[in-house]
Amino acid sequence: MRAPCNIETLRRWLTRPLCVRYVAGVFRSIMINVGKLDGISPLPVQWGLGYLPDGEREVLGAWSTPHPSSTLAPQVLEDLQLRGVLRIRTLTGNCVAGFAGDASSELLSFIRCGQVVPMEALALADATELRGLPGSIADLILAADRLADDVQTRLVAAVSRRRPFADHAAAMNFVAAELYRADRQLWARPAPMTPPGLYGHCAGPGAYH
DSSP states (O other): OOOOOOHHHHHHHHTSOOOSEEEEEEEEEEEEEEEETTEEEEEEEEEEEEEOTTSOEEEEEEEEOSSOOSSOOHHHHHHHHHTTOOEEEEEEETTOSOOOSHHHHHHHHHTTOOEEEOOOHHHHHTOHHHHTSOHHHHHHHHHHHHHHHHHHHHHHHHHHTSOOBSSHHHHHHHHHHHHHHHHHHHHHSOOOOOOTTOGGGOOOOSOOO
């Protein structure tokens, strides 16, 4: 059985400064059951994975959202901005289907997002948006999406083995701990070979672990 992560460690990790620029930001959503006096209440959670120009990757964070949505919550973009992100070239995933309201549009513009591709898995490989990109960047975006699928599968499996969580805090602590472990595993592995041509797009990071 894995030792639980220290709550303070998780808090620092979730609020740590991020890098300035990411080639890809891949986002997924998951519903988690939280027990209440009148039954079970689903808690929507969104989480993200970032791919850096040098091929390194990291979990960007996890955010509870007010209601189920196919749109990345404005609070996610705001948090990324506050933690130092200035550009994400391409956003993909199952919760980036659209950006409603001025808050999302302004924040999306502030982080200089080049494009939004609201799909994942096999459909992404055939997306018109990707076919117009240089091969090295398209390959990296596809690799980021496959990796997010792998982390999502393990996260869903871990959540499904649990009874409904006692409250919002317990649910978010569990998700954060699972993603923290996934992030540690990513940083323990060597980065993939950087595709030719990406070094020219690199910007200095805001912070590394």
